[in-house]
Amino acid sequence: MFKIEPDRSQYPAHNPDGSCDIDLSSGKYVKIWHGPNHPGITGNMSLELTICGDEVVEGRTRVGYLHRGFEKLMERRTFIQVFPIVCRVCVPEPDLNEYCYAAAIEELAGIEVPDYANWMRTLILEMGRFNSYMMYLGGQSGSLGMGVIGQWTTYVRDLMLDRFEELTGARVYHMFILPGGVRDVLPDGFAARMEETLKTAERYLDDVDKVMFQNAVFNKRTRGVGYIDPALFDSYGVTGPTARAGGATTDVRRDAPYLKYDELDFEPVTGTDSDIWARADVRRRDTRLSIDLIRQILVKMQKPGEYFAKIPNVLHWKIPYGETYIRGESSRGEYGYYLVTDGTGYPRRINVRGPSYTHAMALLERLIVNTNISDVGALMVSLHTYPPEIER
Amino acid sequence: MSFEWIQIPYALLTLLIVFVYGVFMTTIIRKMGARAGGRYGIRLYQTFVDLAKNYALRSHISHGIMFYLGPVFRLTGGVGLILFVPTIYGSVMHQNFAFAGDLVLALYFVFFGTLGMALGAGESGHPYSAVGITRGLSQMTAAELPFVLAVFAVSLQYQTLSITEIVAAQQGGFLSWTLFTNPIAVVAAMIGFLGTMMRSPFDVFLAPQEIPIGPPTEFHSAYLALMQTNRILFPIAKIVIYMNLFFGGATNWPVFFLKVFLIYLVSALVGVVFPRFRVEQSIRFFLIWGLPLGILSILIV
Amino acid sequence: MRDVLSPFTAWKHLFREPVTVLDPLNDRPGADRYRGFHQNDLEKCIGCGTCEVICQNAAIDMVPVSDPEDGDSGLRPMIDYGRCCWCALCVDVCMTGSLTMSNDYVWADANPDVFRFTPGVDPKPWNEEEKGYQRPGARVLASTERVHMGERTAKDRIDNFEEIVAGYTREEAMIEADRCVECGLCVATCPAHMDIPDYIKAIREQDYDKGLQLLYQTNPFSEVCGRVCTHNCETACAARHDGDPIAIRWLKRHITDEVPYERYVDLIGKPEAATGRKVAIVGSGPAGLTTAYDLARMGHKVVVYEARKSPGGMPRYGIPEYRLPYDMLDRDIDVIRAMGVEIVCNTRIGEDITMETLRADNDAVVLSIGLHLGRSTRIPGAESPDVDTAVPLLRKITDGEEVPVPEKLVVIGGGNVAMDIARSMARLQQVKHGKVGVTVTALESFDHFLADADEVRESREEGIEIFDARGPQEIVTFKSGKRKGRVKGLRTWLCDSIFDDQGRFNPHYDESDELVHPADMVIEAIGQAADVSILGKDLTEALEWTRGRIRVDVDGQTSEPWLWSAGDCVNGPDVVHAVADGHRVAQSINAMLAAKEEAAT
Amino acid sequence: MRALYDRLKDRFQLGELTRQRPDLGFVTVGRDHLRALLVELKDVEGFTHLVLFTAVDWLEDGQFQLTYLLNNRATAQDLGVRLMIPREGASMDTIHDLWPTAETYQRELYEMFGIDFPGSPRVDEDFILEGWTDLPPNRRDFDTKEYSEATFAERAGRESHDPRDHMKQKLYPDGE
Structure with a gap:
């Protein structure tokens, strides 16, 4: 009843390359900046939106607000000196960076990591994933004006940060997974x-289920909104929960088990609808999976043993020529480090493959066309993007 | 009804009491929201401090006369509403400037501030303001519909346009409140009430996450303070009308405080736990749920 | 309908205790492992600057805090918290474990300059904080264990004088060189100030040519020092605080092992053009030959006079061949000869040529005659024919002369010379009698032993008995019979302290603890003296003396303007010290010659 | 991986296969065969997922290495396709029609390495570095330290000492 379809007849036609010619002076369109200083944007990026009425005609992702040139910085640092930097590529889930980098170094240098350290790394990655999802759930509900979820998840995340703090000695950038071990x-x-x-987390997640996922208004706002055609997944490099919400079963933890994931009992969480709700739902259930995995890990971890392999003196550590790619499953999708060494004490090239790179650029720019500007925030949060992964 | 000069200081006193109460209630409602989120929330005097700070600030940025007048109009709406609505039934001091047709004037004041705001914010030229105003006005209109219909129902029911008389008719036990004599009108009115309280799920015109802050985007310093003052006064004023029309009014301050608080609470209870509708969704909501109920209530009467 | 009502369950949190922290500044200490502001134990810190090197963000400066001393640069890290990223690599890499992090992390101040301070020096509330990040376990970012040096077993080595130590292979040397953190604290401690971190780096880079050049810039006795140096550097090594010191001496030897000997002279380079000045040097030990090497490289004509058959001094005549093969010494000497130094052997000053002649024929004379006279304990019985001192005995062994090899003998002394003679005699015993019968009695206890720990260990492996804290009281001789006057044994008392309260040498004995070590021969190895009789009466009277040694200034110059003295005879026995002396004297002479040249033109 | 290599080796004149791991290999291809190889891998061999696309600057050799890392989801295998192009006037064919997301990679490579991809959408539009006029910063010959020293001021009053030099100065200032 009262279904109001926007009149799109007056929108400009899209060129073959996806752009469209917009005559701003015609007065039909308004160009607005969604971000970077904007509560509906995750981090320092912005969307340059051309709107006609309430609908987006064209959206462009603009990044560069926090470019620190990490990849370049890493080329100037010795292999151990890169270690404190990598985590800073991703604030909410820094541990995967540490793992991928350490694993890449270890592979090229031929270092065998003790078993206990691998368990520890698995534990930390799951804790990090949990934290990242907590941030997401708060952000997704917050993007629709429901702040209370964010306050709960922030608290739960804080509790997990307490665990991080006592384990690693730091809350945000843990810098715990050194090349060679932990x-x-x-x-x-x-x-x-x-x-x-x-x-406690489970108690709060029950509350989140009731308040966020069994919420008429939330459902109304997210069901059927932000649909991604599963056929586009490979074209746009869609991975992780975003892809799993569309029925794909891609989960690096299952597809190419790293660390101790092959010794853990789990199935990737999938959804069907590929809309915002499905993506939120997949992440909610993935959070529960993380909780389950943390429990499994703590049971299966043996008694404290060797946690650090013997490595050469880090002050003049040289790694022979080689290149490799290490991937892991982050809370946003496939995360990876492409490392090229040239026999010196410095990396020749480190390339970080962050899922946000593909999600927030080409994909988001495509999805955003013809959405209501009220949904832009929710849509972009639902892709769960972190800008530093785009501009390393 | 004769006019007495003494009514002016009396009315100002009423205004002062309502303002102070409003400040504390704003604070308490915020603290409740914080509690729901597991936080302690702001300190009791925080709202005063915010106001004082903002009033102390001056700005060099100008967007034209209308821009400055916007908040003034907005505040006028709030103050005017208070002044022309009998606050405490039967009290000479707090009768304010109530007169026979004050209900109509009150309805006008409810809308007056929003219009003034629209003009002022429009003057700022910020696209977010423009978007916010478009949304705000259309949604406000839709939200007013069930309310106005409910008011008609009530005035038909009591055969008067004087708020004082409507309150008088509701005296004598809570069963004689409109809430119980005409529940459908009250439900319709409450739906409208939610729509005008600037809280979820009907706050899309402010929507910080979507169009940051909406109409007040460009307002700052003392102008912002004026608007904050209004945001403290206006809900109370509106609630006073609701209280008078539907919940039997108040014969003394404690009852007043309690009733206003409870009615305010309704919006907070809903607002904290729901995300917001998109503008067309909320309009549809008012048209689907509010409008028929309003018409129904008139029909019943 | 459920979806409308269910969200209201959120309100159940309304009356729960809020979970936020009311006073986060005071109510929330960091976790036990928290990486907060740094602490530095100034006593433990040696100012090696490794923390500065590893800091990826250049947050650390090394600033002077106290005076430098051996193994401590006196510098301490100052941290700029505007740059610190709290990664704690500095703590992980700290060579002594002095640098730690407290769990204090809350500190607000309006002045940005206070966030740059020297931990441990500047008073901070967290300086005494026990909790915080300490490197767990051992230092893991650099190896703490020295690469094992291969050596021949006691069984293989006891019946011959072949070199014991195998030397590192390239792989082993790489691993050992990798442990170095290049702090350079050792350079100051090395008397010759060799460029230790640089030549170790050359090993890591497999650039042995460069390594050799670095060695010979500061030490023409690199072959010798690579084997028998007292390696004071290793006592200053930053790595020793938390693990084994780097095997600097073995690495030096490794470089000389790896470079083909034919290339030495090419790598070292030609001397400068001849100046026409002449210098005579008395004694061809390390001090004399280093002086000769330096002066020759500066273009001066140098003649070295040596009383014995072969040049080399103490390294040849004092150090047994199993520690330093003579051809290695010859290689060093040949390099020196290649620089144009003339060495005249079998020429004893005072007999074959006099000091006066040398003085007359040369622009300067250097006296580096070493300590070749053995000292005696002068205890009762020391005059027995079966009592000898170590140095002459070692010399005889080197020259292949006949020495008495009894089945049972006692060595008095706890220094390296005592070990040398004991082990040399043990080898001779093994050859002659098929078994070892050597006892060493040292005045010092094992805690303060003078000889290297390696020497003690190896001696024991070879079957030598070592008694510590024994003061020799009498050499017991046969009072009658066929062997009247011959040695029967050595009587010793337990020595409970060597120095008195003023720190003077004044051993105190516990007479109740007496031992008699049976022996057919006693060798005294308690010290050496210089043979100054060669100077002649006039010169001896003209020179100034201090405690039996010729007094020299810091440059090695004696009270006579034409005469310098260097090496053991002025500074006591130590090869590398002698080398350093040689450099100093050469510099001083060169300066004098240059001044002379200038005055002449 | 080996079987795949043998199938494709002659058709596309592939270089040696580097097997970094059982599930990760790298192979070099000539420019003429790149596109055909990628199409074959994508449409026939199941390497549908473009994991990443980036460049490595081999300044000393005057070459850029382009790495197209493809993933076969079904077999969980990765193949890195390497292509060397001259640094001077670097330019390469666009692949945004095979993988639309490559558009982003190509914009970044254009900006960070100065590699042109004619025909790629918005390839010359600012990606990260708005208003950048210096060398493309990810090139090896762009010196970040030099740049930062020229652009930013050091914190005043900072001075460090090398332990070795400091001790030399204090303990034996005249050298040997």
């Missing part, structure tokens, strides 16, 4: 405190 063993009583945190 920095330390679990502190005493960690498993018990973690269980407590997980229980």
